[in-house]
Amino acid sequence: MSVTVSAETLGPCKKLLRIEVAVDRVNAAFEQITGKFQREAQLPGFRAGKVPRHLVVRNFDARIVEETRRQLSEESFREATQQERLRVIVTLGSEELSFGRGQPFSYTVTLEHAPEFPLPNYKGLTVRRELATASDADLERATNILRDQRAKFTDVQRPAAVGDIVVVNYSGTCEGKPISEFNATAIGLTHKDNFWLLIGEGSFIPGFTEQLIGVNVSEKRTVTLTFPSDFVISEVVGKIGSFEVEVLSIKQKDLPVVDDAFAKEFGLESVDQLLIGIRNDLQRELDGRSRRAVRDQLIQQLLAQTHFDVPESVLASETKSLVYNIVQENQKRGVPAELIEAKKDEIYANAQVTARDRVKAGFVLNRIAEAEQIKVNNQEMSDRIVALAQQNDVAPDKMAKALQERNAFPGLQQEILTGKVLDLIELQARIEDVIPSLAPSSAEVSLAPAV
Numbered sequence: 001m002s003v004t005v006s007a008e009t010l011g012p013c014k015k016l017l018r019i020e021v022a023v024d025r026v027n028a029a030f031e032q033i034t035g036k037f038q039r040e041a042q043l044p045g046f047r048a049g050k051v052p053r054h055l056v057v058r059n060f061d062a063r064i065v066e067e068t069r070r071q072l073s074e075e076s077f078r079e080a081t082q083q084e085r086l087r088v089i090v091t092l093g094s095e096e097l098s099f100g101r102g103q104p105f106s107y108t109v110t111l112e113h114a115p116e117f118p119l120p121n122y123k124g125l126t127v128r129r130e131l132a133t134a135s136d137a138d139l140e141r142a143t144n145i146l147r148d149q150r151a152k153f154t155d156v157q158r159p160a161a162v163g164d165i166v167v168v169n170y171s172g173t174c175e176g177k178p179i180s181e182f183n184a185t186a187i188g189l190t191h192k193d194n195f196w197l198l199i200g201e202g203s204f205i206p207g208f209t210e211q212l213i214g215v216n217v218s219e220k221r222t223v224t225l226t227f228p229s230d231f232v233i234s235e236v237v238g239k240i241g242s243f244e245v246e247v248l249s250i251k252q253k254d255l256p257v258v259d260d261a262f263a264k265e266f267g268l269e270s271v272d273q274l275l276i277g278i279r280n281d282l283q284r285e286l287d288g289r290s291r292r293a294v295r296d297q298l299i300q301q302l303l304a305q306t307h308f309d310v311p312e313s314v315l316a317s318e319t320k321s322l323v324y325n326i327v328q329e330n331q332k333r334g335v336p337a338e339l340i341e342a343k344k345d346e347i348y349a350n351a352q353v354t355a356r357d358r359v360k361a362g363f364v365l366n367r368i369a370e371a372e373q374i375k376v377n378n379q380e381m382s383d384r385i386v387a388l389a390q391q392n393d394v395a396p397d398k399m400a401k402a403l404q405e406r407n408a409f410p411g412l413q414q415e416i417l418t419g420k421v422l423d424l425i426e427l428q429a430r431i432e433d434v435i436p437s438l439a440p441s442s443a444e445v446s447l448a449p450a451v
Contacts, residue, residue: 005080012309014112019080021105033068072105087114112311120305126430127297134282142278153251159214165251169193172243174236182235185341220246232339295422299361310359318355365421376416
């Protein structure tokens with residue numbers, strides 16, 4: 001055998017391969033590459049392909065050596081991983097031990113590989129599907145969300161009431177010390193200017209805004225409260241906080257009337273069209289939620305049948321991606337940066353648990369794709385790119401270029417493949433339709449309803 005391999009397990013899905021290419025094969029490769037250079041070499045005084053061998057070696061030896069090394073590396077590594085039956089995910093490092101004419105090519109490679117596990121049963125799985133219909137209460141809640149998005153705020157000269165917005169400056173202390181002394185990330189709780197607060201139960205810190213009911217513009221008031229047990233800054237939980245508050249203005253929140261004029265703000269002609277569109281959006285969201293729940297059940301049943309470790313690099317990458325998404329989502333919701341920072345350890349821990357399940361599910365679904373010979377073709381990739389372009393209101397060629405620049409094609413291909421595998425599993429599943437025992441929560445509406 002011209003390639004010999006020994007493998008050492010370094011950890012879950014991590015191995016060190018020691019690979020040696022026999023000297024005869026090394027010499028043959030040198031001969032082959034030298035012959036290639038000799039056929040193509042051009043030197044003064046010689047016709048192409050007629051340069052003597054010794055001159056070719058003298059003038060191109062460095063390139064011959066490098067090309068031989070590259071060829072032998074690629075071939076021997078491929079053969080070694082095939083011998084060991086490894087599905088390589090990433091190479092983490094390599095070290096050359098010996099290489100040259102008249103000697104074996106010996107080197108080591110540290111790599112991570114896909115886990116090996118028995119293919120779970122994925123045909124005929126039994127799941128429950130909740131059949132939910134958008135109710136009038138859901139319609140009302142969703143409509144109020146749209147009204148809230150179009151709310152106007154008017155300065156008023158009267159005592160503040162529940163539902164008003166008060167714009168304040170405040171300074172916070174705990175046990176007579178700035179709150180940031182308990183936790184350096186709590187700068188926003190220590191001092192804030194021009195801060196908008198909605199007066200109502202549960203707004204900001206529990207018990208804070210209720211103490212501002214009846215306050216007037218330019219008034220100063222001291223707010224005292226006990227930090228709750230689930231407060232984000234754990235160092236002050238159960239302690240008494242004191243906030244010096246100065247009211248800069250009081251704003252009345254005015255919601256628009258749901259009429260034809262309101263509907264026109266969303267590009268519709270009448271309130272009837274608006275309400276039909278909202279209800280349709282809600283139903284699509286409920287149907288989508290029901291389908292996601294079915295697929296979650298299918299994936300959980302697959303995971304329950306499989307037990308294996310996942311590669312650390314893949315887990316780390318997926319965890320990082322989830323943490324980024326969580327932080328971005330919280331920032332969009334207006335969560336202060338210091339509160340996100342204070343929760344970073346909890347965010348990471350939760351993300352890692354979710355990431356582990358996602359990574360395991362990915363390996364399982366890919367193995368099912370192999371068993372069922374499911375692949376992604378060019379037309380499916382093109383169709384997805386066009387759909388993404390339409391969603392983002394850009395030309396398809398620009399979307400394709402942006403995806404290429406972000407090296408997003410492999411992820412897009414994996415997304416399509418996963419969807420196709422789940423389509424197959426769901427099609428083969430035994431699905432029991434049930435009526436929800438509890439009324440579903442309203443679907444979120446963030447965009448203008450579709451007609």
